[in-house]
Amino acid sequence: MSFSLDNICYTWITIPILLITTFVIYFKWKYTYWEKHNVPFIQPQIPFGNLENSFKRKTPPCIEAKNFYHEFKSKGAKHGGIYSFGTPVYIPIDLDYIKNILSTDFQYFTERGRYYNEKDDPLSAHLFNIGGKRWRSLRTKLTPTFTSGKMKTMFLTLLECGKILQNAVEESYAKTKPVEIRNFAWKFTTDVIGSCVFGIECNSFANQYADFPKYGKMLLKGSPWEAARMAFIFSFPNLAKSLGIRRFDKRATDFFTNIVKDTVEYRESNNVRRNDFMQILIDLKNTPTVDVEGDGEALTMEQLTAQCAIFFIGGFDTSAAAISFSMYEMARNHEIQQKVRDEINEIMVRYDGKLTYDGLTELKYMQQVIDETLRKYPSLTILNRQCVETYKIPNSDVTIEKGTQILIPLMGLHSDPDYYPDPDRFDPERFSPENKKARNSFSYLPFGNGPRNCIAMRFGIMQVKTGLCMLLKNYKYSINPNTKEPLELDMGVMCCAKDGIWLDVAKI
Template identity: 45%
Template sequence: MDFSCSIFWLTALICLAFFYVKRKFNYWKRNGVPFVVPKFPFGNLQVIQRKDHLSQRLATFYRERKQDAPMLGIYFFLSPVLLVNDLDLIRHIFIKDFQYFQNRGTFYNEKHDPLSAHLFNVDYEKWRPLRSKLTPTFTSGKMKFMFGTIVSVANEFVECLNKTIQVDCEIEVNEWLGRFTTDVIGTCAFGIECNSLKDPNAKFRQMGKKVFDQPKLGAFERMLIITCKSLAKLLRIRIHHTDVTDFFLKIVAETVAFRENNNVQRNDFMSLLIDLKNAKKEEDRLTINEIAAQAFVFFLAGFETSSTTLTYCLYELALEKNKHIQDEARREIFAVLEKHNGQLTYEAVNDMVYVDQIINEALRKHPPASNLARIATKNYKVPNSDYTIPEGMFVLVPVYAIHHDPDYYENPEEFDPTRFSPEQVKQRQSCCFIPFGDGPRNCVGIRFGMLQARIGLAILLQNFEFSTCSRTQIPIKYSPKKLVLSPENGTWLKVNKVT
């Protein structure tokens, strides 16, 4: 009797689970939205043993269904997610109807993981006043103040590369560029000389790499922070390793204390944060943990995305079929420098139009932020549709797929900087090119990131010639494990001094 009862309840439980999963996987069909057939248990977005980057998976869905599906239903595990393929709808989500999509939906745990509560992650109520406080850091005036610091680090980069290529002219450029941008951000954000160009094992470099190369969360925890944030917070799940958190909290506390005790004033990010800590109005003040979180995200975003972008620039310019682009860029750099008395000034960098186009083309073809997410903060009736996006639903914008759409970019796999001539840019919709997002929640540090990339690329091309070698991976492959679109196993190039 007991055995029969057990079989009955087990069978009933299996049937209930089956019908529950079936109903969840029928969400898009019930709502009349075109969808990709999911597979149990991952849905359409596999997170374990993935062979390709998420952006490439979404690009496949985009290519297959774009013509008949301006929005496409997919599933992350059992949760429905809306993939937006239409540029007009993307513009509504990012800009026109921003009030319905104010949050990214990314997980943060301010109490148990203070570094996670930064500008990129926090919800609208905390984001809006924080954004307005931090925006003054990235004005043109502030960029001019930081310009000399970036150039100084770039010149040190040249010295280190000169010594290195005398021993071996084949180098892994992604690692070197990461060390360059780490030193730039360490100086501009923390006022600290990281010295990772001279010492690849410098602590700042180690901590930065650990965040991206050794993710703390396993597959189950990643699922939980996306599908059930409240439970994840209850379980005290942390995104960042304890030693990473301890390192940055300690560095920030020591830096703030030193500057305040010695009345040190600098035109950098940390000075602005300290001013906010000591603001007259209590509602404008930041705690030491809040300062650490903002400095931390500025550091991570500044070193990883900029170094990756520069890596893709050098890779593309090194290819034999693109050597004429590298030569043209170098001619422009020399011509502009001659015009500015041989000095790399702020005005000189801004005069390097073709260099800027090369960076934009690298961002188009290999966007580090290859997918963008928003979460509906209230029900949203999709224009020209019968469907209403419910509050709490994730919306994904496939940046990589849009940037590779032949309807917007002819021969999208070709590297062609002239796509970003003023004439061509005017002919395209703005949401065709969104490496930094768009609308109120776009990247606050666009100016700084682009300035760092322009200086880095200009000084490197001024001093070195780049070409492929036997260890260059052609075509380049993306790491399926990293959130940022990064080259797998590094990028090896041959580097020779310009004579």
């Protein structure tokens, strides 16, 4: 009896010791990767690698990535390697390396290496996540969705949503209440995307369809658990897939799947057609289109739903962030604000006092303000790629192996004083035609670059410009003391102010 007790104790002590030793040896071995590949690296810690402990996180991931960039850059490195848990991640710093990855040698980097799980989490199999031939075929099918003709027809919907936004500002002004611009922008873009993608009038300001913004937030929220889950998924995608781990919350998935199903059924059985993304997707579902890959297959209902999800995720938060940060910077700098307002009025006079799609494209100074906003606050703070075929970096002895994750930290690039002197200063003149021409275009990537850039860049800009016109035409803004400065950023990978941005409103 005593012998077997001893045995049990012995087993209980040796098994954990063996497990911990194996674990440590495994990570130590993993952490030799960049040294062996002759790539400069930052010393990792077991088990998080170079990432901050997800459960005690104090630094938003976008700032963490920015710090990696500056650390490598300050050492004069053209690139560097870090570890996400045990997974090596390659960070290009040199603009030629970045250009090669995104554009010139794109065929080696066609994937984002993002996790998706079509079986357990059908919403995750969307254009942003998928790769290879399926991505190329879908991208070709969806590209015509964003032609100027289609943008023009959707502009009318944007104007309708813009009027609701304007009424909300008027209401706050009448009650002498400050506006929380992040929330206002967010409601405006939710209305736009709800209408253009799902064909639903959300009227977020009146709080009908209150579930819509709620579930939208759920698709994006960055809780500590969420951050840990994402880090796990990023580091062990195959294990995550076999464990059936979901990228999206089940409740949000069910909510959006049901909305899409109901809308498609309603339109098809009542022969209703609208000028929106949903209609284009329904047409793609019902009409097989032959593309460059020779894929004549129509979109399935699951694929349609997943594309609605990415149009929603990609469409509302990115543009809302751009609107709210632009407004924040303009509330701090009244001269810039007035210059934008003057330009809006000038263009409107030219178009019979109306805001038109063509007029919007002529707002050149406003475009510079948006460009500068997206430099300081790129909505998506990181670009990802995955190497799909072993690649030798030109004029170097370094090889990037197939399967390697690539990370391009936009906040690092955009705050590099070599490209943007005094980077914390908000200065739209950086984007005057002459200054833009004088700079390497790969130092500015708010919409990415190359064949996998943002498919909806023009729609995003149209949405931001419409929102800004509606906000600035009749009102002046200044910072309300409720705004905590300097602004702190949210813990997600999206660039978003953590606390509210409160602005006082005055009439012109």
